[in-house]
Structures are given as structure tokens and as C-alpha cells.
Amino acid sequence: MTKRVALAGFLHETNTFAPSKATYAQFEQGGGYLPISRGAEILARCPGVNLGISGAVAHGEKSGWDMVPVLWTGAIPSAHVTRDAYERIAGEIVDGIAAAGRLDGICLDLHGAMVAEHLDDGEGELIARVRQAVGPDVPIAVSLDLHGNTTRQMVDAADLLVAFRTYPHIDMAETGRRAAEGLDRLMVRGRPFAKAFRRLPYLTSIPWQCTFIEPAKSLYAEVAALETGDIASMSYWMGFPAADIEECGQTVLAYGETQEAADRAAEHLYARVMASESAFAGRAYQPDEGVLEAMRIAQGANRPVVIADTQDNPGAGGDSNTTGMLRALLRNGAQNAALGMLVDPDAARAAHDAGEGAEIDIALGGQSGVSGDVPLAATFRVEKLSNGDLHATGPYYGGTHMNVGRSACLSVGGVRIVVASHKAQMADLAMYRFVGIEPTEMAILVNKSSVHFRADFDPIAETVLVCTAPGPMPLDAADLPWTKLADGMRLSPNGPVFRRAAARQQMEA
Structure with a gap:
């Protein structure tokens, strides 16, 4: 039977320390993304473009899905998404999915590091609202940037989260395809995978996250190698180290046929990332x-x-x-x-x-x-x-x-x-x-x-x-005025540890 799948996307990487917020107008214009697109516009504009939605649509066409495109939009990174922009876009996505009638699955193209003026976890809230609209039995698969600050709410509300494996992100469309393939598996099997989620205790600087160089090059090769046998999907997020939220940071997530298999894969990758801490370093010039x-x-x-x-x-x-x-x-x-x-x-x-x-x-x-x-x-x-x-x-x-x-x-x-x-x-x-x-x-x-x-x-x-000329995105996260970060997080590899009590004292001084 033909699978009926809703598709939507809402992308923003939020630097909570940045000078300018993301308004609705920025999502309309799109920056380096497509302009805001609805319904058939999504299917017409995304072919051949390196975006997660493009890979999902290509897979849907190949697999004969009855696709229900709702809304896709993205804005270039900035400070918080305004409350107005978030609620207008999220509301249109959720209402469109709720009005779509019978659905066998949902494929979302998100970023993973969105913070709104009124919400620290933009993606987790959106996925949870979609889940509430469709109920517990419709599988939800999500493609995400490897800079996502993946949260527990995101993991709990979705059936599958799939991250990029390259930085520069030359595999965005490929990641959308992998998420769509995973959704196909979920729709056929009729039950979720076991999942194992782990959070790392240190942040890394963006230039040294490049997957053309070590240690990220080897780590992502291992991510791909682990995705075999009982492991249905494996993802590693290096995180976006400029979001002052509690769940900012690196994470790993494994989906498996059994809980034992998922836990084993997640623990193995966690250990590899921990062992690579000192290697996330490089030379910067004044x-x-x-x-x-x-x-x-x-x-x-x-x-x-x-x-x-x-x-x-x-x-x-x-x-x-x-x-x-x-x-x-x-x-x-x-x-x-x-x-x-x-x-x-x-x-x-x-x-x-x-x-x-x-x-x-x-x-x-x-x-x-x-x-x-x-x-x-x-x-x-x-x-x-x-x-x-x-x-x-x-x-x-x-x-x-x-x-x-x-x-x-x-x-x-x-x-x-x-x-x-x-x-x-x-x-x-x-x-x-x-x-x-x-x-x-x-x-x-x-x-x-x-x-x-x-x-x-x-x-x-x-x-x-x-x-490192003066700018709003310091190379070293230790230079940022954190307030909400998880207590005990290392602000750089083998670097200083964030303490909330000390941050509060400094703010009050």
C-alpha cells in the first residue's frame, strides 16, 4: 500500500550571544537557503539542492510515497528566533500536518540548535507538538545538522534522529535521504527501534570540528562503520558551542534492534569521543x-x-x-x-x-x-x-x-x-x-x-x-558569558569547567 508521508522543515542555528535576532522576514528571504516554501513549491524548488528536504523528497519519489509537503523554511544563523517568527512557522507546520488526514509517517528537516525568545529547545518543542497532533503511533523521522544541540525532548518525541556526517556540510541531502529511508523501515516494521543517548562533558571550537581533519575525520568514519547489523542508525553531534542553554554540547545516539545493541554502540562511540578530547585543537592567528x-x-x-x-x-x-x-x-x-x-x-x-x-x-x-x-x-x-x-x-x-x-x-x-x-x-x-x-x-x-x-x-x-579578529563568535567558548550551561561542562577540550554558582556571583558583582 502507498505510504502517505507529510514533509516539513524549519531550520535555524541560534547563537544566543549574537547581536541580531531572526525575524519572520529573514525566514521569508532565506539567506543561503531556499525562500519560504509551501506545498507544491517545496517539491518544485528542492530537487538538486544540497538540503535535507531534497534528499527526503528524492527518496519519497523513488519509493512511491504519497507526499504531503506542508512548509519548509530556513534563516541564516543569528541570535534567537523571535517569538512571532517561531509561533507563526511552527503553528503553520503543526496545523498543516494535523489537517493532512491519514498519515503513515512524518519526515522533518530541522537543524537541532534553534533557540527562540521564549523557548530554549525549539526543535524539541516542535517535534513534541507534531507528536501531540498525530498521536503515538505515527513514526516521525528527523534529519539534523551535526551542530545540533540534541536534547532529551527531541530524542523522546521522535522515532529517528539522523545527523550530518560532514563539516563542511556536503551531505545535507544525503542525510535527508538516510532519514527518509529510516522512516520507510519504521513504517514497515510497525514498532520503534531501541535507542541509547549519551551526552559528552566538553565543548569544542567550530574550526577544529572540520571533518576534513582529525579527530573528526576518524570519528565520523567510525560512526558510519558502527551502522551495521543490529544498529539501524548511528549519529554523533559535535554541537553548536554558542547556545546558552543547559543541553548545549556534544551527544551520541544509537538506534538498534535491541536495547543491548544500542547501548553497546553508544558506549563505544562515547568512549572514542572522550579519548579524542585533546585532539580537538588547532593554530589560530591574530x-x-x-x-x-x-x-x-x-x-x-x-x-x-x-x-x-x-x-x-x-x-x-x-x-x-x-x-x-x-x-x-x-x-x-x-x-x-x-x-x-x-x-x-x-x-x-x-x-x-x-x-x-x-x-x-x-x-x-x-x-x-x-x-x-x-x-x-x-x-x-x-x-x-x-x-x-x-x-x-x-x-x-x-x-x-x-x-x-x-x-x-x-x-x-x-x-x-x-x-x-x-x-x-x-x-x-x-x-x-x-x-x-x-x-x-x-x-x-x-x-x-x-x-x-x-x-x-x-x-x-x-x-x-x-x-581571530574581533567578532561575535569567539573561537574559545570560555570567552562567552554563560549562565544556563550544564554545571560541570568543560568549556573547551581539557579546559575550564563552567560552574553556575560562580557565573551567578560574577553577574551579581
Whole structure:
């Protein structure tokens, strides 16, 4: 008999320390995601795009599901999702599923690290509301980002949670397919899998979570290897270490034919992650130090040196407008360098008003009030203008069409800057090319990203350096003003331990 399956998605990675919240308008626009999509729009827009919903739909078509697409939306990471946005979107998803009639299963595409103004566990609450709407017997499968701060409520309310295994996330569609396949198994078997959930006691920094390097590379290979025999599904979340909630952190989850098998797999992976604690480390440079090192390397290279401006990563809640790395490039006389993307709608408007070839005196960037960061006042040349349309064909965005608003290439000294009006993480070569910059011809590229850019930039890069200019996403989680984190959590591998009593005393002092 044909399986009738509802599909929906609601994605946001919340940095509770970030300067700007996610409004309903951000979900309508979508940033680097698809714009908000309903019903048949989902089926029309998602094919060939690297998103969990795309993999789920592809599997549903192959398996002959009678698909009931409800709503799919995502917004670029930021501070909390506003109460208005959360309730409007969650309400539409739950009401749509409740009104769908008979359902054999539900496939949700979520992130796993959503925090709303009024809810610490955005996904857990949404899954629980869906569960209440459909009852205990309809299986719910969920695809999730490996940066999810997976909660007990999420585990209890869903029948299957499936995490990405790559960072950069080049397997988002693949993860959606795996979740959909798991849902098929659940619909056929008519009963849930046994599950075993474990929480790790330490946080890790985002740049060192990259699955191209150790220890994450080996850990995720082991996750895949464990998914055999009695183990139906295995997931490891490295967590998003900038969410001030109690359940922020790393987790592992095993689903098995028996409780014994699930417990054994979960304990094995837990032990491996614990044994890897010291390996989650890497070298980071101060802005001037990093630029000088990049200039030194570039002298003998025929490929660009790529610098990650990790603390203003819009993929982790930054506003993508700090000027620390731009100042370092100019201060040290860097030539044939480019930086992207710097989000400043006023600067983009001024460039369009002036026209290509004009010179404009403006104060660029620095609008988020980040400590140690201010706008850069200078005379810039308008090299090229764009309406913001671009087609990101690299492995991360996977063919996404996006619009970043009025945009321009501005130049000053030996540096060219991609200036846009809407946030999107610099993770695709097309995000330079759409304003006339050929990234492969540059000596130095500064990307406002931590890891995702590696999917498209590693093949053209001489090397990658990580720099820590002032920004809203500190490299070291110990630098964040925690209040709600689980008592006893280590803020970095082998690092300081968070104590709530001490945090309260510091706030009261």
C-alpha cells in the first residue's frame, strides 16, 4: 500500500550571544537557503539542492510515497528566533500536518540548535507538538545538522534522529535521504527501534570540528562503520558551542534492534569521543600575524592563501560586517587581496547611487557594536555592481540560487571587497565571481566563514589560515558569558569547567 508521508522543515542555528535576532522576514528571504516554501513549491524548488528536504523528497519519489509537503523554511544563523517568527512557522507546520488526514509517517528537516525568545529547545518543542497532533503511533523521522544541540525532548518525541556526517556540510541531502529511508523501515516494521543517548562533558571550537581533519575525520568514519547489523542508525553531534542553554554540547545516539545493541554502540562511540578530547585543537592567528603569514606564503605560491575570519562567521551568528581583517590587510600593505562578504546595505546603496568607476567616501561595516570593532572610513572605488543574484554551484550550497540584495565590489589600496545587503556565508567561489572577482587569481582571500568555505575553496587554496579578529563568535567558548550551561561542562577540550554558582556571583558583582 502507498505510504502517505507529510514533509516539513524549519531550520535555524541560534547563537544566543549574537547581536541580531531572526525575524519572520529573514525566514521569508532565506539567506543561503531556499525562500519560504509551501506545498507544491517545496517539491518544485528542492530537487538538486544540497538540503535535507531534497534528499527526503528524492527518496519519497523513488519509493512511491504519497507526499504531503506542508512548509519548509530556513534563516541564516543569528541570535534567537523571535517569538512571532517561531509561533507563526511552527503553528503553520503543526496545523498543516494535523489537517493532512491519514498519515503513515512524518519526515522533518530541522537543524537541532534553534533557540527562540521564549523557548530554549525549539526543535524539541516542535517535534513534541507534531507528536501531540498525530498521536503515538505515527513514526516521525528527523534529519539534523551535526551542530545540533540534541536534547532529551527531541530524542523522546521522535522515532529517528539522523545527523550530518560532514563539516563542511556536503551531505545535507544525503542525510535527508538516510532519514527518509529510516522512516520507510519504521513504517514497515510497525514498532520503534531501541535507542541509547549519551551526552559528552566538553565543548569544542567550530574550526577544529572540520571533518576534513582529525579527530573528526576518524570519528565520523567510525560512526558510519558502527551502522551495521543490529544498529539501524548511528549519529554523533559535535554541537553548536554558542547556545546558552543547559543541553548545549556534544551527544551520541544509537538506534538498534535491541536495547543491548544500542547501548553497546553508544558506549563505544562515547568512549572514542572522550579519548579524542585533546585532539580537538588547532593554530589560530591574530589579524596582523595572520596577514603577514599569508603574505609570506603568497610570495612563493601560485594559488591563493585563504584566511578564515572565523569570529565573524555568519554561519555561526555573526552579522558579517566586522572590519578587523580588512584593517589588517590595509595596515600591512597586502596586495591582490579580496574579502567577502561584508554585509552593509547602506554602503551597497551608496555604490549603486554613484555607479561603476566612481569613488565614494563612506564608513564601511562595523555596525554590530562588537567590542574592538568600528566602521572603516575611507575612499573606495566602485569596481562593479550587481543586483545580488547568484548561483552557488559548489559542494556546500549545491546549486542553490540566492539573492543577497544590492551588491558591489569596492576597492581600497590593494584590497577588493564583496559588499552585499543580505547575509550569506562566504562558502562558494561564485560569491566572489558575481561582482567580478576571480578568486583563483587572487593572492589572498579572506572569507567570513569558519569551515564551510573549505568545500569549494580547499581545491584552489595554497593553504588555509584561521584568524581571530574581533567578532561575535569567539573561537574559545570560555570567552562567552554563560549562565544556563550544564554545571560541570568543560568549556573547551581539557579546559575550564563552567560552574553556575560562580557565573551567578560574577553577574551579581
